[in-house]
Every structure is written in structure tokens, then in C-alpha cells.
Amino acid sequence: MASCSSCCQHVATPGVGGFAAASRRETRAAGVQVVGAGRLQLKKGAVCGEELFRGQSLQGLQRRVRRSGGSVAVSANALAAQLQEERAEKPSEARVILEVQGLRAVVADTRQEILNGVDLVIREGEVHAIMGKNGSGKSTLSKVLVGHPDYEVTGGTAMFKGENLFDKEPEERSHCGLFLSFQSPVEIPGVSNMDFLRMACNARRKARSLEELGPLEFYGFVAEKLGALNMDPKFLDRNVNEGFSGGEKKRNEILQLSVLEADMAILDEIDSGLDIDALRDVATAVVGLKKENNAILMITHYQRLLDYITPTYVHIMEEGRIVKTGDMSLASQLEAGGYNAVQNLIAKN
Numbered sequence: 001m002a003s004c005s006s007c008c009q010h011v012a013t014p015g016v017g018g019f020a021a022a023s024r025r026e027t028r029a030a031g032v033q034v035v036g037a038g039r040l041q042l043k044k045g046a047v048c049g050e051e052l053f054r055g056q057s058l059q060g061l062q063r064r065v066r067r068s069g070g071s072v073a074v075s076a077n078a079l080a081a082q083l084q085e086e087r088a089e090k091p092s093e094a095r096v097i098l099e100v101q102g103l104r105a106v107v108a109d110t111r112q113e114i115l116n117g118v119d120l121v122i123r124e125g126e127v128h129a130i131m132g133k134n135g136s137g138k139s140t141l142s143k144v145l146v147g148h149p150d151y152e153v154t155g156g157t158a159m160f161k162g163e164n165l166f167d168k169e170p171e172e173r174s175h176c177g178l179f180l181s182f183q184s185p186v187e188i189p190g191v192s193n194m195d196f197l198r199m200a201c202n203a204r205r206k207a208r209s210l211e212e213l214g215p216l217e218f219y220g221f222v223a224e225k226l227g228a229l230n231m232d233p234k235f236l237d238r239n240v241n242e243g244f245s246g247g248e249k250k251r252n253e254i255l256q257l258s259v260l261e262a263d264m265a266i267l268d269e270i271d272s273g274l275d276i277d278a279l280r281d282v283a284t285a286v287v288g289l290k291k292e293n294n295a296i297l298m299i300t301h302y303q304r305l306l307d308y309i310t311p312t313y314v315h316i317m318e319e320g321r322i323v324k325t326g327d328m329s330l331a332s333q334l335e336a337g338g339y340n341a342v343q344n345l346i347a348k349n
């Protein structure tokens, strides 16, 4: 939470997940002034606490400014509680991108059951985070969704943009906008990053009936994306992930995601192996890719990533199914007290 240092400067910093997308004109219309890069000030009121602003609509903020009468300092906790209530009362009407129901899957070779009835609904504009102990089935869920051959679906359904995901080959799933960044990205010796990215980009463009990009056009397109990720253009000449450090591989995954302009990105431990600056760069780039009509599913063990990319929902996975869903406060509870601290919540769920 952003502290209101000399109580009170009446300034809230929205961080990378907040009002980045709102123009100055829009924020002014909402009764809010932009007072510096990424900093907002309510015209008269005093509302502090950065996470309150993240992911909120301008209308939501407008309502809040009106309610405060433009002069009342509202405690951050009270606002957080109010926000949570509003969300619970008003289910989102945004279009469902992914709907998973009762998904069960086994390891194809051994028939060992890993997914044990996963239910998950993800709508446009949402960011979901899945947390859970090692071995609870998080990566398996992501791999089953993209069609990894190690697993066999034995029950349940997964609809992606209204179509049965399991009727599609893995590459078709990718062409229609599903993207998975792997926990350990693979190296492809002999294939340059540039060629690989252009091929993947054009396959996706073709599926969307868009014209394919020639080498020069593509260079212009990808150069912009590289800049957003603070990546050296030399990356393009190297073979895919060959000799890349762990952090470089993760950045390269996000570069692929931005080039593919996926509708739904599954990011499996994108924060692992990143130094502090790289984590910020990667998270900022992911936030930059977030749009009203796409969605993100993040698998992570730590709150640090969620501090940058604020999730709409946080889920806990246990023994192959989602056993608890909450908001960012669930991740905070986990961070503070570990899985034991949330066991009573799971039992009550």
C-alpha cells in the first residue's frame, strides 16, 4: 500500500496496473487530476492506498469521488472492503473467454490422475492468478489447456471463446489466441528468434484473416515490442532461447506473447529467475499488453508479481482442483502465513 506519508498529501499512485490507460482528459472528467507520471490526485478529496485504484474503471472512481463529497478522507481499508462488496454484488457482464468445468486429466503414460475436477471461468479484461503448493497441478492445468501430449483429458470441458478447446490441435489453439509461456522455455537450435517470431506472428495473422508481414514490415513491428521490454535488438539474431539466461528466456516469452497478440495468455511462473529490474520490466510489459478484450491467467508462488499485475481473482489449487477463490487479499494472507494460514478458509469454502 502506498503510504500517505505526511498524512495527508492526498495523492494516490496507481502503479502499473491502474490508470495507465486513462487519458488526462478522462481522468480530469472523473474529478481526478494527473499530477505526475502515474500519480493521481483527487480534486478535493483524500483517498490513499495505491491498490485501490488498480484495475478500477473510471466510473468506479467517479462514484467514489462523488460519494466522498470531494472532501472526506476515506480509510484505505474501508474502501477496499467496499470495492470487494461491489464486486461480489455485481457479477461481471464481460464476455467469457475461457470456461473450464469439471476438468480431469491423467498422465498419458502412467494414467496417474493429476487434474481432479477443475472449475474456472475467465472473462475479458480479467487477470486471474493461480497459487498452490508444489505439485498441486497448476502447470498441468496450463499444459492440458494448450494440448500438451503428455496428458490425456478424462473428463470435463474447456470452452475457449465459445468453442470446444479439446476439438482443436495444439497449434490451432495457439492460432485462435491461446498462449502459454512455459516455466522452462525450450531452446530451438538453428532457428533464429526473428524467423521464429515472424513465422508465429504470420500464422496467427493468417488465422485472423490479416495480411502476413514481410521481413521489413515485421522488423518495424517487432522493434516496437522490443523497446517496451527493454530488450536488445541483438536478441532477434540469436537462436530461440539458445544460451539465453533464465531471465532472458522469460523476457523472450513475453516478446512472443506481445508479437502474437493473444486473447488469453497463461503465464506459468513468469517471475521465476528474474532479477528485481527484470521482474519490473516483464510485469510492466504484461500490464501494457492487458486490454479490455483479452485476459491473463498467471501461475505464481509469490505476491511480488501480483503487486505489479493486480489480479481480479486469486485461486488456490490443491490436489488437482481449485479449492478457494478470493481477491488480492488472499495472496497477502498466503504471503504472510503460508498455506496453513488459509486452511480454515479452504475448509469453509
Ligand SMILES: Nc1ncnc2c1ncn2[C@@H]1O[C@H](COP(=O)(O)OP(=O)(O)OP(=O)(O)O)[C@@H](O)[C@H]1O
Binding pocket: 107, 112, 114, 132, 133, 134, 135, 136, 137, 138, 139, 140, 141, 150
Ligand atoms: N508428465 C508427467 N509425468 C509424471 N508425473 C507428472 C507429469 N506431469 C505432472 N506430474 C505430476 O503431477 C503433479 C502436479 O505437477 P504440476 O507440475 O502440475 O504441479 P505444480 O502445481 O505446477 O507444481 P510446482 O509449483 O512445483 O511447479 C506432480 O506430482 C508431478 O510430479
